[in-house]
Amino acid sequence: MSDNPLLTPWSTPFGLPPFAEIRAEHFREAFETAMREARAEIDAIAAQAEPPSFDNTVAALERSGKALTRVARTFFNLTGADTNPQLQDIEREIAPKLARHSSETLLNGALFRRIAALWDAREGLGLDAEQARVLERYHLMFQRAGAGLDDAGKARMAEISQRLATLGTQFSQNVLKDEAEYRLVLETEADRAGLPDFLLAAAAAAARERGLDGKHVITLSRSSIEPFLQFSTNRALREEAFRAWASRGETGGETDNRAIVAETIALRAEKARLLGYETYAHYKLDDAMAKTPDAVRDLLVKVWDPAVTRAAAERDRLADMARSEGENAPIASWDWRHYAEKVRRRDHDLDEAELKPYLQLDRMIDAAFDTAHRLFGLSFKELNGLPVYHPDVRVFEVSDRAGRHVGLFLGDYYARPSKRSGAWMSAFRAQEKLDGDIAPIIVNVMNFARGADGEATLLTFDDASTLFHEFGHALHGLLSDVTYPVISGTSVARDFVELPSQLYEHWLSQPAVLSRFAVHYRTGEPMPKALLDKLLAAENFNQGFATVEYAACALVDLEMHLLTETEGLDVSAFERETLERIGMPGEIIMRHRVPHFAHAFAGEGYSAGYYSYMWSEVMDADAFGAFEEAGDIFDPETAERLHRHIYSAGGRPDPEEAYKAFRGRAPTIDALLEKRGLKVA
Template identity: 65%
Template sequence: MTHEAEGANPLLEPWGGPFEAPPFERLSVTHFRPAFEAALGEARAEIAAIAANSGAPTFTNTIEALERGGRTLDKVANVFFNLAGADSSPEIEAIEREIAPVLARHRNEIYLNAALYQRIAGLYEARETLGLDPEQARVLERYHVAFSRAGAGLPDAARTRLAEIGERLAVLGAQFGQNVLADEKAYTLVLEAADDLAGLPDWLVAAAARAAEDRGLAGKHVITLGRSSIEPFLQYSARRDLREKAFRAWAARGEQEGPTDNRAVASEIVRLRGERARLLGFESFAHYRLADTMAKTPQAARDLLDSVWTPALAQAAREEAALQAMIAEEGGNFKVAPWDWRYYAEKRRKAEFDLDENATKPYLQLDKMIEAAFYAANRLFGLTFAERRDIPLHHPDARSFTVFERNGAPVALFIGDYFARPSKHSGAWMNAFRVQEKLDGEVLPIVVNVLNFARAGEGSPSLLSFDDARTLFHEFGHALHGMLSNVTYPLLSGTNVSTDFVEFPSQVYENWLEQPEMLRRFARHYVTDEPMPEPLLEKLLLARRFNQGFATIEYTASALVDLDLHLTVPEDEVDVVAFEKKRLEQLGMPEAIIMRHRTPHFQHIFSGGGYAAGYYSYLWSEVLDADGFEAFAESGDIFQPQLAEKLHDHVYSAGNTRDPEAAYIGFRGRAPEPKALLLKRGLVDADSEEAK
């Protein structure tokens, strides 16, 4: 982006370039405040006109009018919040803090508008007489649910308080995410001496050198708190003292005394969510949140989490005993600690499977894994991808591709932003600069994947771990859900589905990476271009279930704490760290494992709250993905055309046009069976009673 605004505001003009993509070459941070102000004014006028319409409510003058409203605001907000996550700055963070409550207020003006609600409620009551097609009936139903769940039908005092809560939560959510980013940016482990690099593979040394250069420390090596840096350091560093130092900083994000302390922020968020839920007539925020999901109730989510917790705990205990034995064999007299687990697990993987991640990484080039994700989309759905360099993007690292369907027509623009940098929030996600719709003609989506892979040294290709490659496929599965959307109404487009269904298209897509047919084609050495040797490929696939006790415990503990925290109904502030500690003790959490996301930096549930009381959704969707991919495996063809067509029609292209259970059954022909999940994670044997 440029640094100074010049002339007219490009955010408010028609975008006439290729794909009508945002004109980043003309944008300045200074454009956002006036653009938001103008777009909000336009959107408020549109909403006021719908609510004040003197004519009897119709589907056209109410529901379709709502769907057409706020398009300029959507355009501005989509650009801004993509930048706030992927390429932030102090200026952008300041605007984010300002605009978050303003946008929340605007949302309240819509969803707590009694006159609007009466129009929608009247249409909903008469829905059987309106002659609606199935998609129109679905969009009306979803609007009725959204307004009802927002509290539009409540008395004035309750609606006023709900509006206040919504604005405050928006401020707190933005603050929470910015605090985590600040802690991550502030910390670097500088490796000064040669011994500080002990055990680190060449690729990690090169990445640490590049990270040092990026921070003005040329000639040194830096480990950051980004997962692509800290996790491999914990996996390979022979320096136990440095592992502990880095791990403690990683675990303490958001829990430092001072301006970035998230403990009080999270506490207030939990209290306000509980108050909101009670105002809306629910027992707790968890009950409120899950009422509109596949799970329906907190108990259903807990039952699933409990079903994996016990076998995972037993598996983790076996894994820990094996690690402790390795320590003893080396002459160590210490108990395995959280900063030891990854290091000794890697040693154990090498010993038990003769598999060293350093041996597989040269075969997992980033560009080849991108190519593999595109190839699977081609075989399944007929998509092709053509890179283009004529579209200015939000950062020089980003790449764009026109996506074509079988008949050669463009279907989407895909943007990949793959490398970690200080201005980018940690994690991996899919977002959109524009969603698909065809209310007033075909609008093609612009979808972006944002990841945080370590950049290689100059002139070298970036190499991925197998987990990195799986993350790439996961996020691309989300991208496909957005790009293949084929609906009329924006409200139902792409990934606008319940949280415990939205992960199904992404998680099921991961399965294609793990197939020998795919790895033989795309896992090629970055120097020789030779395919991964068959013995190494076999070891890689055999080791897929390795360390799954650990992986399942760190995830499930996070999901259980999230769920139980949102089942509380605190009148006063709750000590979220004390709650976390007590709940983990009750669960029997192993001392050598911590939650994948500790509460003070749990951005899934506090930074915007998209997964609040819903982090269980990954496991819920994994039931669907394990069971769903089994259909392809049973067919003997991982690209079986009829199954791929059903997956496309009922899931990837359908958006939220149907109930998720019906969508899954439409694809699979029956409801999901959870046994495939336990088998996939290796938590039961194929011959066990649980698997039958």
Template identity: 60%
Template structure:
């Protein structure tokens, strides 16, 4: 075939031939792939043979592979290297893919075959993984309305199509607001900024074709600007732009999209027989109920708010001492917190950052994976979608494990945040395939590229997700890698962050960008001592976002999400000088798709486990204890979603944890 998306990929490791793919290839490839996928599904549904696990469930597992390949390529470039044509394709594809999903789950003959197998499951002599796949398939069809008929079925299809459109619009509006704003700085405006911020601002200006340095809404640039700029007026302007993304009026305003999304989700849940969307969404998670989520969040909220209130008093006094009267504002917090950190811990991020070179932190992540799991990483030349990307072959004992791709730098064509995705998941059926895994970040460019400590933690976090994909060892792709409960998926990623804080790791890989000297022991100790600094602020901004998300999806949907947001924050006593980490109009976790809707809490649910899991290493032989590493791979990283998440954690640890380790790790126990 002439379309490179549809032909054989005769490339190293069968990577997508990005060097031959053009935007014009996507629409015809999708059309062909959808036609083929429908034919494969109908062949299963209309099979005259009695349903069996191989001719129904395994046949479904083997179907849709061409569609998967086309979409994996498209959504990779649409998220990480967007352009107007790709955005138009996204808007076109969203309802078509929703329609295909609705069509699939409406196949009554297919669902009848699955129901028959489910009813006879005790007779089928399935393996544990096969039984799990059957359960998940049956549950997925029911949760997508397979048991509905008539008007309810048609309405659910319409809802899903509209939700797909809204999620795409929300994402593109946010990208437009982020790409469309920058703050030009005169040379005098650079006073007080450390060299790494100035270099980042100059690079951002060059990317926009400007001669002056600029501050953009990339987190890796705006956050350090808010930390270090002594110009309160400029901090206020930058912060106002940061928090108003998606709420600037006009075509890119996301507030009405959020309201319609919440209403449609509530209607979807009612059609499927649930009291609320939160009840529907949490049924399949570890938490199970909205009440369990709220209990966890409130256990953490109270000590976090106490700490944040104490910190606010200290920062306000510092601000008044500077001659700035009035109340501490949100654009003041990071600036005075940074000054406080320098004073109390003698830790200056400008002093720290030269020791956190991007390339050395990548080496550190790889080295920890080698010591823990025996993985080795070799740079390889393969087709990639952007010059910033690089790739490595991952091996163990000489055998191929995976391909890992890193796309680390911020650019206007990339949506904000950081994420991990698999262009191809691990599987042994219908044939053995190794995963192709991508980490995408938004770090400021530089020569060399230098990271903040938070950036370095993000790198380790996303690489933890990548390890979950790379070390997967299951039969069926539908349960491989990160195909797990949402409040379990963050366990491997947040757990891996702990290895960045291991002193011997920093001692080896935190080397100065100019001299090559290792981080001095005194500075290393300051970093470790300050690990829980300002954790009241960080916890409050996160938990507030999680509580607003939960409130949105409990009970009747709010006609005005912004009013509901304000009411929730008022009810919990949100400190005036702290804002939600993600206000509603930019809350992509919740509104860009269903992924984290009613599920933003999951980072904290997983953190309860990750604190406990790392403690198990410390209680054993230390952070690189080989027995604990084997147990982590055997019971969690290799298993994907092939078993219940709680059962996997119990197999690894022997018991479920409480919040004590989390509060201790965040320094919120006093």
């Protein structure tokens, strides 16, 4: 019996990983052993003499590799949320090995013949709806991996997969290193000019984490850099910080990602050609709701043109504000947030510094939990003393209306150098019922700037929206009610997966929620109705800017993955030329410039798929209308339909049919344009 905790049964509460016992060096042995066991299981499925059946082939594949899944989920959650040089070394080493392992499975001819035989005979197998969907997903998965290619094609596909895994890992680690190493130390009063108390407290906490007690540090975490750009009156420092933020992955040194992106694009294009697709975008979108690049471009252009017009008007208002303060230079990218905050204060009498004391992290967590309770009957009980991978992590047991255990929810909210930027949901264990009722263990990871010692952590409204967004993903994992792992929770089409998360954001901005949970962190007084009204009235403020910075990313992502000629690709030039062609305003940059565009290049998740947020937003804007039409944002009947057809269904239904089952019809883009304030009268 191995003494490696990753390879022994876990006796921890709820089946949490025994984090205190796991050391980085355990992962190499665990991966090698678990891959070897999984390979033996899969080869036995492929080689069995019995004719293929759903149970001895598809269900058997679903049961295989459980140790490998457990090790991989633990490892990659750590490398995202609390990494170190040892884990990063192992990540670089293991990524191509895992890709090879996957290729050996998905390119196994004997295994594919069994699945293809089942697919051909599917009408006579007596499968229920869920089994039929699982068989469909497996057949498509093998086809899209290249199982139908000749031996030379399969060998090349395996090589491409391994190389892409290596490149994606290096891309992610390079961005993390650029972010972790940057610090803007505010030494003087002039350096700190204009910064409100909450930002100074967060900057002091960031300095302490970096061994700079008594100093103030601005980091490249979005919750640090964006408020700095909003409030700092030191234009030179705003420019310095902004340029560092914008140039992550493009510094010219060892962390420069441009060559990685160019090679990634070339390999993806080759992969698509091998599989018979015109471009990688055609390949990727073929298994999405959008289906075609033309459908994606059509959506983005419908939003782009009114957004650019709106952004131009916004820019003019910012320039007027700057001139009124004696600043006659044209508005630059590092000025936009600064003057936008001033214009919002003037036009809406709304000041982020006035608003933020009412948006405590703990109360926003409570708001997200209470909304889930009122919609779906869930309760959340915090548990102390359980194994966690970092002291900041909080653990909650989730129960249903009858008090039955649903799963565990882990919240990891604070920024730190060992954590990659952004916010995300992941799972240490996914829900399934194949061999017993397996409850999910779901984690939300954020990067909020921690408050000063003894003080509450205060959020911007965007931060609070992010918390609700990721909690929507968490609910998609927690409420999953399917039998088979391959369709569990968020295992749905990429342009459908953002519907549960973006829809959940709507409840944050409802007076029924804010009036209860937006309370002052010192006095406990609720947000004054006048301030709440101003917040809601300003909901569409700066939406031209927000839409342009997002849609530019989606368009560049799409166009780059439509390339058929990739030889000598100059990534920066392609980005610049594409933005010029679509009419990108000079004062705005992409929300994620290509050299640090992790959605697209730190793995294949959102590659040619960053449009997914907006595709889902068409649905979420329309979906919330079902509650508004019912006259109650917690209407029980509407919530029950939402639970049954969206949050609990996983990948069992076709996403388009799932939406129609909830809403009664297909969505229209009008609700999206109205939500963003872009609808032309």
